[in-house]
Amino acid sequence: MKNAVGRDIPEFVAGCKVSPYQGPWTCIPSRQSSGGKGVDVSASEKLLKSIDEAIDAVGLRDGMTISFHHHLRNGDYVMKLVIDAIARKGIRGLKLSASSLSAVQDAIMPHIESGVIVAIDTSGIRGEIGKFVSAGKLPQPVMIRTHGGRARAIESGELPIDVAFIGAPTCDTYGNINGVDGPAACGSLGYAIVDAACADKVVAITDNLVPHPLQRISIPQTQVDFIVKLDSIGDPKGISTGSLRISTDPKELLISEYAATVIEYSGYFRNNFSLQLGSGGASLSAAKFIQEKMRAKGITAAFGVGGITGVFVEMMEQGLVNLLFDAQSFDSASIQSLRKNARHLEMSASYYASPGTGSPIVNNVDAVILSATEVDINFNVNVLTGSNGKLMGAPGGHPDTAAGSNLCIVALPLLRKNFPVIRESVHTIVTPGDTVDVVVTDRGVAINPLRKDLIRNLKDSGLPLMLIEDLQRLAYELTGTPDPAPAGGDVVGLVEYRDGTIIDVIRKIS
Known part of the structure; x- marks a missing residue:
């Protein structure tokens, strides 16, 4: 023919x-x-006039799954604006997949109560939404995933996303997105990158629409179906709120110094080692002591990884860290650094921590310092619920980095508000004890008996080394034996380990 x-x-x-x-x-x-x-398609076909028009364009209907990222943390406006619009259209029965839920998302509670949202899949839950779930009011059990586990589930198709609504600090007219420019710059878009790559439809919602082509691109135009321009997508001042803080408390500073000493004597403190610092007060404050030890011994770290803060940026600018790998920028200093410094690299949640990839970077981390809600005598860690079982936190990358790193240090005070946090048994296991190497408190340091090498290396460190059982007994002697948490009723949530298996459940609390 x-x-x-x-x-x-x-x-x-x-x-x-x-x-x-x-x-x-x-x-x-x-x-x-x-x-x-x-x-x-042409750029004009992608650019729509409103969120309502975008909802129509993607064909959103009852029972679908919608996703959002949390890089703007407590400054995010996008989730509420989108779900308000969905509710106005009478769409119901949706699953909400959010990389995490911050306190600002309590604003969507009316839509959860009314049945617009009937299921939640997230890496973090707290506030009024947490109370609602704990009370057994959500029609379906919530699914709690790690950051790496969520990326794995999305990329494998286990968690299919129908529509991803991406808060885009800067977007060009063809749909290229970055997070480092614009009035609502949030830095890395590491969690949104996975959603954009895998969702059936992607809507970029921006307050900084610029001409094509965008010079720096985190999410490419080839993954974006529609663009909506708003007056504002959020307030970046809300990024540095919540768990993120540098401690000035003498007790936490002592914990920080102990944690830094553990690293110093661990056998991993050498030139080109790598590390991650959690967002808790003690873990971030430990950076001060680590820096002093690095200077004293002439040591330079190959890279820092995780959620990046100004602490890490300072270390890189001082020549103590060569590279930063950033899944989430936690403050203005880290956002500005990502924008201007070629050695500060953006990474997706999959590259960071997914066990479904060839080699997530957590597998190459030498030392990590993490916080915790409570730890038990088997070194199991809870970062999700209080000792009363109420949802109030987030696994985040905690189990991912604990599993991948050579040295996982969990730093926390022995007591909080006169309650023991080293307990016989934690209420909810999020990070299994066989991936936790050292527990550091203000009263003593416990090494997991599985790590005989650390026991040998730390014996001359000068640290107050104790058995974990002795720490637990001391805590109970100081406060009295705590009342057991209520046994709870029906299962209202599943706690997924990073590999897709269920490590614990959340039960209804009256």
């Missing part, structure tokens, strides 16, 4: 069916024929 330029084209060649050329645009799929994903 002849094609559109008059050449004779056989119908079959070597057993393969051949489609003859019909013209430059004839066979390119339209949005209608392809479902709207990955089609050759």
Whole structure:
């Protein structure tokens, strides 16, 4: 047969069916024929006038799954604006997949109570939403995942996302996105990168629409179906709120010094070691002592990883750390550094921590200092619920980094508000004890008996070394034996380990 330029084209060649050329645009799929994903469209077709119009364009309907990222943390406006619009359209029965839920998301509670949202899949839950779930009022059990586990579930298809709504601090007219420019700059878009790559439809919601092409790109135009321009997507001042803080408390500073000493004597403190610091007061404050020890011994770290703060940026600028790998920027200093410093690199949650990838970078971390709600005598860690079982936290990357790192240090005070946090048994196991190497408190340091090398290396460190059982007994002597938490009723949540298995459950609390 002849094609559109008059050449004779056989119908079959070597057993393969051949489609003859019909013209430059004839066979390119339209949005209608392809479902709207990955089609050759003009910028004007992507740019819509409102969130309402975007909801119509993506074909959102009852029972679908929508996703959001939390890089703006307590400054985020996008989730409420989108779910308000969804509710106005009468769409119900949705699953909400959020990389985490901050206190600001309590604003969507009316839509959870009314049934617009009936299921939640997230890496963190707290506030009024946490209370609602703990009381057994959500129709379906909440699924709690680690950051790496969520990336694994999305990329494997276990957690399919119908529509990802991406808060885009800067977006060009074709849909290229970055998080380092614009009035609501949040830095790394590490959690949103996975959603954008895998969701069936992607809507970029921006307050800084710029001409194409954007110079720096975190999420490419090829993954974005529609763009909506708003007056504001959030307040970046809300990023540095919540758990993030540098401690000035003498007790926490002592814990920080102990944790730094553990690293110093561990056998991993050498040139080109790598580390991650959690967002808790003691773990961040430990950086001060680590810096002093690095200078004293002339040691430079190959890289720092995780959620990046100004503490890490300072270490890089002082020549103590060569590279930073950033899944989430926690403050203005880290946002500015990501924008200007070529040695500060953005990474996706999958690159960071997914056990479904070839080699997540957590597998190459030498030392990590993490916080905890409570720890038990088997070194199991709870970072999700209080000792009363109420949802108030987030696994985040805690189990991911504990599993991947060579040295996992959990730092916490022996008592909080006169309650023991080293307990016989934690209420909710989030990070299993066989991935936790050392527990550091203000009263003593306990090494996991599985780590005989650390026991040998730390014996001359000068640290107050104790058995974990002795720490637990001391805590109970100081406060009295705590009342057991209520046994709870029906299962209202599942706590997933990073590999997709269920490590614990959340039960209803009256």
